[in-house]
Structures are given as C-alpha cells and as structure tokens.
Amino acid sequence: GAVVSQHPSRVICKSGTSVKIECRSLDFQATTMFWYRQFPKQSLMLMATSNEGSKATYEQGVEKDKFLINHASLTLSTLTVTSAHPEDSSFYICSAAQGRAFFGQGTRLTVV
Amino acid sequence: TQLLEQSPQFLSIQEGENLTVYCNSSSVFSSLQWYRQEPGEGPVLLVTVVTGGEVKKLKRLTFQFGDARKDSSLHITAAQPGDTGLYLCAGADTGGFKTIFGAGTRLFVKA
Numbered sequence: 001g002a003v004v005s006q007h008p009s010r011v012i013c014k015s016g017t018s019v020k021i022e023c024r025s026l027d028f029q030a031t032t033m034f035w036y037r038q039f040p041k042q043s044l045m046l047m048a049t050s051n052e053g054s055k056a057t058y059e060q061g062v063e064k065d066k067f068l069i070n071h072a073s074l075t076l077s078t079l080t081v082t083s084a085h086p087e088d089s090s091f092y093i094c095s096a097a098q099g100r101a102f103f104g105q106g107t108r109l110t111v112v
Numbered sequence: 113t114q115l116l117e118q119s120p121q122f123l124s125i126q127e128g129e130n131l132t133v134y135c136n137s138s139s140v141f142s143s144l145q146w147y148r149q150e151p152g153e154g155p156v157l158l159v160t161v162v163t164g165g166e167v168k169k170l171k172r173l174t175f176q177f178g179d180a181r182k183d184s185s186l187h188i189t190a191a192q193p194g195d196t197g198l199y200l201c202a203g204a205d206t207g208g209f210k211t212i213f214g215a216g217t218r219l220f221v222k223a
Binding site: 006032034036041042043044045046049091093095097100101103104105106108 | 118145152153154155156157160200204209210211212213214215216218
C-alpha cells in the first residue's frame with residue numbers, strides 16, 4: 001500500500017519557539033493532505049486540509065496564523081506550530097489519499 | 113458538520129468475552145472505516161464498508177454497515193489480550209479523502 005511518512009516522530013521544544021512537521025507521500029502524489037491533532041486518550045480531530053499550490057482550509061476553531069500549513073509540492077506538506085505553548089503539546093498526524101486515506105505515523109510534540 | 117458518535121468509549125472485559133462497538137451518525141457517508149491505533153502510532157485501517165447492509169469479516173472481527181449508510185458496528189468474538197487498543201470509526205466524504213473520526217473506543221482485554 002501507499003506510504004505516508006512524517007518527520008520528526010518526536011520533538012521537544014521550548015515555549016515560544018516554532019516547530020515544523022513534515023508529511024511526505026513516499027510513493028504517490030497527493031494534491032490534498034490532511035492534518036489531525038490528537039490529545040491524550042482522545043480521538044483524532046481534523047485541523048486542516050492542505051491543498052497543493054493553494055491555501056489550506058482550516059476547520060472551525062483552528063487558528064490559521066498559529067498552525068501554518070504549506071503544501072509546496074505534490075509529495076510534501078508541512079505544518080508549522082508557531083510560538084508554541086505547552087497547551088500545543090499533542091500528537092499530530094497527517095494523511096494523504098490514494099484511493100483511500102493513508103496515515104503517517106504521527107509526531108509527538110512536547111512544548112516545555 | 114458531519115459527526116460520528118461512537119460507543120462505548122471505554123470497555124474492559126475478560127478474555128473470551130464478546131463485544132460490540134457502535135458508530136452512529138445523522139449524516140450519510142460514502143464509506144465508513146474502522147481503524148485500530150496503538151499508543152504513539154498512527155491509525156491502521158482494519159476495514160472499509162461502502163455498501164448499505166454490507167457485512168465484512170476479519171478473523172474474529174465482524175463489521176457491519178447500516179442499510180442507510182449512517183451507522184456501523186464492530187463485533188469482536190472471543191476477545192483476546194492482543195485485541196487491546198483504541199478502535200476508531202471514521203467516515204469519509206464523497207471524495208473519500210477527508211476523514212472524520214468518532215471519539216474512539218478504548219478496549220482492554222484482561223487475561
């Protein structure tokens with residue numbers, strides 16, 4: 001099946017700094033990717049839809065200026081958490097579709 | 113907004129028992145998926161159901177899609193400790209790419 005890779009798998013950053021998470025479709029092209037956030041013991045919540053060559057579409061309640069999404073190529077979408085705070089600590093997961101959605105392995109962000 | 117209600121949210125049972133997890137929505141989905149997620153990892157697809165009334169079996173797991181394509185169930189027969197995990201139902205939009213997840217069912221099977 002198709003492979004979606006996220007990097008890094010874990011990151012710890014200081015409060016106030018920015019962190020970039022990459023999502024790559026390794027063996028297929030994806031014009032659309034999706035970013036999810038999952039807090040402990042909760043389900044995945046869709047944050048935004050990343051569209052290649054155009055602006056991302058954010059779900060209600062998600063701050064677009066805080067969670068910057070760039071989908072510069074057909075195989076790469078990035079999520080940048082700007083001015084991170086401890087409450088942004090979470091598990092971030094991306095997905096890309098080829099016939100169906102394929103999910104990355106997730107990125108555990110811890111803001112200290 | 114499409115929402116998926118999943119129940120129960122937590123289930124602790126003894127090895128050998130049967131269980132059913134339910135996933136309900138007021139919206140019609142083009143397809144419903146069931147995922148299993150281990151801690152610290154992304155969700156792994158178990159099955160996709162597309163046709164109303166469809167039943168799919170995966171070893172001891174039986175998945176059913178409601179006739180109106182608004183609800184689904186996952187039944188596990190003779191649960192084993194290895195079945196412990198987070199089970200998520202998810203619905204896909206018409207294009208099949210944007211996936212909305214239910215709240216999840218955390219299953220714990222005691223030996």
